[in-house]
Amino acid sequence: MVFLTxxxxxxxxxxxxxxxxxxxxxxxRHFRGRKNRCYSLAVRAVRxxxxxxxxGRTLKKRNMRKLWITRIxxxxxxxxxxxxxxxHNLIKSSVQLNRKVISQLAxxxxxxxxxxxxxxxxxxxxxxxxxxxxxxxxxxxxSRIVVKQ
Amino acid sequence: MSNFSRTAQQWASFxxxxxxxxxxxxxxxxxxxxxxxxxxxxxxxxxxxxxxxxDHVVVINSRHxxxxxxxxxxxxxxxxxxxxGGFKQVTAAQLHQKDPKAIVKLAVYGMLPKNLHRRTMMQRxxxxxxxxxxxxxxxxxxxxxxxxxxxxxxxxEYTQEEKDAFPRVWTPPEDYLLK
Numbered sequence: 272m273v274f275l276t277x278x279x280x281x282x283x284x285x286x287x288x289x290x291x292x293x294x295x296x297x298x299x300r301h302f303r304g305r306k307n308r309c310y311s312l313a314v315r316a317v318r319x320x321x322x323x324x325x326x327g328r329t330l331k332k333r334n335m336r337k338l339w340i341t342r343i344x345x346x347x348x349x350x351x352x353x354x355x356x357x358x359h360n361l362i363k364s365s366v367q368l369n370r371k372v373i374s375q376l377a378x379x380x381x382x383x384x385x386x387x388x389x390x391x392x393x394x395x396x397x398x399x400x401x402x403x404x405x406x407x408x409x410x411x412x413x414s415r416i417v418v419k420q
Numbered sequence: 421m422s423n424f425s426r427t428a429q430q431w432a433s434f435x436x437x438x439x440x441x442x443x444x445x446x447x448x449x450x451x452x453x454x455x456x457x458x459x460x461x462x463x464x465x466x467x468x469x470x471x472x473x474x475d476h477v478v479v480i481n482s483r484h485x486x487x488x489x490x491x492x493x494x495x496x497x498x499x500x501x502x503x504x505g506g507f508k509q510v511t512a513a514q515l516h517q518k519d520p521k522a523i524v525k526l527a528v529y530g531m532l533p534k535n536l537h538r539r540t541m542m543q544r545x546x547x548x549x550x551x552x553x554x555x556x557x558x559x560x561x562x563x564x565x566x567x568x569x570x571x572x573x574x575x576x577e578y579t580q581e582e583k584d585a586f587p588r589v590w591t592p593p594e595d596y597l598l599k
Contacts, residue, residue, distance in 0.1 A: 338468065346465035377465040 339370040346377035350388040360391035433466065437475045438560040442567060443524065444481040447488055450568040451479060452527035459532065459541040472537075476544045478557055483520040483549040487512060497526065520549040 274280050292310050298320065299306055299313040306316040344354035361368070366387070368376075377384045393412040400409065424432065439458055443451045454477075457463055461473040487495065495512040515522050524547050532538045546557060592598060 341462060341467055342465045345463050345467055348463065349465070374465070 336370060339374040342374040343370060343377060346374075346384055347388055350385060352388050352392060356395055357388060357391045360394040361387065364390060364394045366390070434471075434473055436473075437562040438557075439475055439477045440561050440564040441477065441479050442481055442564070443479050444484040444567075445486045445571045446567055446569050448482075448485045448523050448527050451485070451524060452531050454565060454568060455479065455524075455528045455545060456531035456541075459528070459544055469533075469537075472540075474541050474544060476546065476560070478546045478548070478553065478561065479524055480548045480551055480553065482524045482547050483516075485516075485523065492516075497522075521547040 295317055296307070296310065296313055298317045301307070302313070302316055302320075304312075306312045340354065343357070347354055347357045358370075361373075368387075373384070373387070376387070390412055393409045396409075441451055441454060458477050459474045461467050461471070461475065464473055466473065492513040493511055496509050497512065497515050498507070498509045500507050510518075512523060525542075525545070528545055529538070529542060532541050
């Protein structure tokens, strides 16, 4: 006898090739041409698609942040301030809003954004007002001295 | 604004405005950067590159722009006709003589993003060498933008009182020869 153990007598290659192929082809069904039907072509196309998707996920974060920054810069220039001045003074005033939220406020809540620009402007001119001004708080700005009182 | 319907509000926020810039005695680069910002729509908080929300910009008095320094003689505009020996170099003064709109147009063209939207944005830029505007453009204008450079006054535009009131560093003696 050549085949001495039971596993060597089994001549089936495996019962579930159909489902393994379908698992890959389901990711290729919206492709163009034979790549959406034929396994060998689909394997290559699906692998490329996944690579592009991974790369796109990292790029999306970068592009969204760039868009938020552009929008905040446009909105702050409408109020006479530049983007770096606004962000730096908001950070100095410990306003920890991220760029996503500030850009959404600039679009949907214009008066809130205006109050943020006024806060940043007051913080920017704090040194100058302390040197030149009369020691009073700028009107309309909520500061730590007001809070302590 | 609160009683606009949703469609009316969206139509109003994506509407295209017409800006006017007077380029008399202004540096063309600063004029061009203001134009390019508004042509792209980057002055709006709802900016997106796909949204096509750039505005129209009308530049008047482009014949009277003012380069700083010696750029009228030193700045060179180069082009090639495509034929051998067709490399042409023209100074800014010669180009301005030939076509008073070209300097501002080339400056804005160079400042816009280098993609297929650029041509559309250039079509929305209207440059006029002098003060005269056609009636349809004049009817569309919504806002005039402030000039980027404050025009300094010439000596003959100051009144004698202002000249006398100007502080002097030293007074010359009577026999001092003033040119």
